[in-house]
Amino acid sequence: MLLEFHLLxxxxxxxxxxxxxxxxxxxxxGGVRRARISSQCLKxxxxxxxxFTEEIGGIDLGLRTRKLPHKVKEILLARGIDEALAEVAAxxxxxxxxxxxxxxxxxxxxxxxxxxxxxxxxxxxVLFTKASTAGSAEDxxxxxxxxxxxxxxxKGWRPITPDIGLFGRxxxxxxxxxxxxxxxxxxxxxxxxxDHEFDYFTAVDDLLGLGEEExxxxxxxxxxxxxxxxxxxxxxxxxxxxxxxxxxxxxxxTRASEREKAAHREAVADARTxxxxxxxxxxxxxxxxxxxxxxxxxxxxxxxxxxxxxxxPHQTPVSYxxxxxSPARAKNDVDLVGDSLRKFVEHCELLTRKFSxxxxxxxxxxxxxxxxxxxxxxxxxxxxxxxxxQVLAR
Amino acid sequence: xxxxxxxxxxxRLEGPLQSWGLRSRWDVRDSGDxxxxxxxxxxxxxxxxxxxxxxxLEELDSELTLGIRVECEGRKLVDFHTIxxxxxxxxxxxxxxxxxxxxxxxxxxxxxxxxxxxxxxxPAELLFRCRSALLAPKWPIYLGRKSCVxxxxxxxxxxxxxxxxxxxxxxxxxxxxxxxxxxxxxxxLRCVMEDPLGEAVRPDRIRTNPARMYESRRxxxxxxxxxxxxxxxxxxxxxx
Numbered sequence: 001m002l003l004e005f006h007l008l009x010x011x012x013x014x015x016x017x018x019x020x021x022x023x024x025x026x027x028x029x030g031g032v033r034r035a036r037i038s039s040q041c042l043k044x045x046x047x048x049x050x051x052f053t054e055e056i057g058g059i060d061l062g063l064r065t066r067k068l069p070h071k072v073k074e075i076l077l078a079r080g081i082d083e084a085l086a087e088v089a090a091x092x093x094x095x096x097x098x099x100x101x102x103x104x105x106x107x108x109x110x111x112x113x114x115x116x117x118x119x120x121x122x123x124x125x126v127l128f129t130k131a132s133t134a135g136s137a138e139d140x141x142x143x144x145x146x147x148x149x150x151x152x153x154x155k156g157w158r159p160i161t162p163d164i165g166l167f168g169r170x171x172x173x174x175x176x177x178x179x180x181x182x183x184x185x186x187x188x189x190x191x192x193x194x195d196h197e198f199d200y201f202t203a204v205d206d207l208l209g210l211g212e213e214e215x216x217x218x219x220x221x222x223x224x225x226x227x228x229x230x231x232x233x234x235x236x237x238x239x240x241x242x243x244x245x246x247x248x249x250x251x252x253x254t255r256a257s258e259r260e261k262a263a264h265r266e267a268v269a270d271a272r273t274x275x276x277x278x279x280x281x282x283x284x285x286x287x288x289x290x291x292x293x294x295x296x297x298x299x300x301x302x303x304x305x306x307x308x309x310x311x312x313p314h315q316t317p318v319s320y321x322x323x324x325x326s327p328a329r330a331k332n333d334v335d336l337v338g339d340s341l342r343k344f345v346e347h348c349e350l351l352t353r354k355f356s357x358x359x360x361x362x363x364x365x366x367x368x369x370x371x372x373x374x375x376x377x378x379x380x381x382x383x384x385x386x387x388x389x390q391v392l393a394r
Numbered sequence: 395x396x397x398x399x400x401x402x403x404x405x406r407l408e409g410p411l412q413s414w415g416l417r418s419r420w421d422v423r424d425s426g427d428x429x430x431x432x433x434x435x436x437x438x439x440x441x442x443x444x445x446x447x448x449x450x451l452e453e454l455d456s457e458l459t460l461g462i463r464v465e466c467e468g469r470k471l472v473d474f475h476t477i478x479x480x481x482x483x484x485x486x487x488x489x490x491x492x493x494x495x496x497x498x499x500x501x502x503x504x505x506x507x508x509x510x511x512x513x514x515x516x517p518a519e520l521l522f523r524c525r526s527a528l529l530a531p532k533w534p535i536y537l538g539r540k541s542c543v544x545x546x547x548x549x550x551x552x553x554x555x556x557x558x559x560x561x562x563x564x565x566x567x568x569x570x571x572x573x574x575x576x577x578x579x580x581x582x583l584r585c586v587m588e589d590p591l592g593e594a595v596r597p598d599r600i601r602t603n604p605a606r607m608y609e610s611r612r613x614x615x616x617x618x619x620x621x622x623x624x625x626x627x628x629x630x631x632x633x634x
Contacts, residue, residue, distance in 0.1 A: 316531060
């Protein structure tokens, strides 16, 4: 099952995502220049939004940290290991996350790792066993972090948190597994031709004229800020099966014991429960969060005018960007959003018919009175999120 | 009845952005001018459910021959991409602290506004397996990089209509969803076809060694006269 989210969102003048010269990002599409917000920018704004965390509420999220040794020491002390031994164990933990197990002098791991509480627990477990049998801190110090890391290597499978399951991770250590992201986010592009605008600004000295001589009539400084105003088409998808598998672990082999199989069935059921909460939270965050670039200057906090959710049986992603390959534009009595909506709906209906694209259900939210064939209309965003929640609960 | 030709798998690779890396190492991620073999094999691997480093990807690579026709040449875009945080250095040290993070600048190239026809020849059984996988892929398909979402299902058809790969590159009807934006149709189309005697080299044969070193293959560049546009409604020939 593939969940596809299509958004149309019109922004007032803004500079949400900049390149190395401070200009808003852009690209060429359909032969003309378009405004663009990069994929990585959109993902980060969602992942770090307080709304996403709040909505998920109560489910553990991963930690992006270098302070694994601190956590390990905490756990060891709590389990009755004495201070000196726990200190050495923490030093050993600094060697995790690099291939050679080189211990770090600053008491942290060399790389920032996206870890689940279970990852941390697994490392602590290995060090706890060693510390309990080592006898003295000196003997413990002789152990190599490289060997310890190998011992903490994945024996079977260890849970990860939903944010790691969605956005993926890559760590160069055998103690933690790499995770392929279940989310796919396209670069958002404007539905229309975009021209860069320049805001010429001056900073006038508040104390102009103070002193005996008039210093000058002009400004303390001048400059310009580049910006644009654009109606964006945004595309997100979540590979539901990959997400559930990321959380529940791989299917046990056919020769696995009945107990292992039952445990896996239970893990899948848990993962589905988590997914039913996390996926609507992701969509809510995608709808209500905008990238933060230059928002103190522009405050372009506009919400989407349309959201289409398609639940597809096949993992065949289709972006509707081609609705805008001939640019939308405001004309006579139709505004830019109206023309973008018209093109979007026409193209979506056309592609669905031409390629027999299956989706059940298709949920449609729009701030204007526009229908899309074959969709269930949702009056409010809450209705749409609730309907999505129901799909995921079935 | 006509004698059927060689079985060929036809894919259409279309989307606002695509990225087909050829020489990327570390921070700078480039893109070639047309889809790479490793990229197309990876796309099929995605459909078939072969994970990274799976030996079966190498088998796909050696069993399939790839021809690309450029329906619309793309233009390069370099995206200014930054990664901020504490960054491990080669010598084991660390740049930046959580309170004062360091930034890596990682320019990533894309092709914008490009469209390609990719044709694969190989054993019929394998092509049929790829066809079924593309109709119900194991993982979502993308055009070289995960953020590059196709604007139509990439599967165009499995055809016996052409004598061979080159014949198909020359004769298969041209099509591009963005055609309305063109001032005129191109007179000829650039094709890049795998050929052991070809004059050019592409360093993009997929290999599953841990260092992810790729091997080279030879290709021949040929120019096909514009073969005519496919009729409206033929967009989704499925040859089911």
